[in-house]
Amino acid sequence: SAVISQKPSRDICQRGTSLTIQCQVDSQVTMMFWYRQQPGQSLTLIATANQGSEATYESGFVIDKFPISRPNLTFSTLTVSNMSPEDSSIYLCSVETGGWETQYFGPGTRLLVL
């Protein structure tokens, strides 16, 4: 497995502002993922972030709203732009590591938009 950290762990933001979430892993990984988990819901993949290429977004998620950076093999950021209360959620990064292509999750960022 891998040790994954996220910053911030939680935040309360005003609508119309943006928040950048950082994900740091203790080893080099090729595949990193960003998920959203809304209250009482399961996980929804936002995008896949590979180092050296543009992030691949899932249906319903766009780069203008959720820009992602992946500057190296241990770090990624997700920005939630022009936030509305509907963006209140837990945002999770995950990495794929190990010989069995298993995914491990960071601790998550709990976002509340007022």
Add this chain to the structure above:
Amino acid sequence: QKEVEQNSGPLSVPEGAIASLNCTYSDRGSQSFFWYRQYSGKSPELIMFIYSNGDKEDGRFTAQLNKASQYVSLLIRDSQPSDSATYLCAVRNTGTASKLTFGTGTRLQVTL
């Protein structure tokens, strides 16, 4: 739409009993299957994965896969109150290179 279905529960079992959690999936070509445990307010934790038909055991946990029936299950033997959590089934679909589709999770309650 490739789907993963789970009964949301709660599934209530007494301490020491076997808890059986079930998951069905729609993509017949799916290759790999994962069970995550998520405690309230925490992130998902990988507990089991299985690729081949049959059973895979790890301590008190057994994952069972039946690709013909498109069915994967997780058995927890000697259930403990600390097993009380939501269990998420995830499936890696064909042709989607590493993407996982998650079920909605089953909430397990182990009672004293």
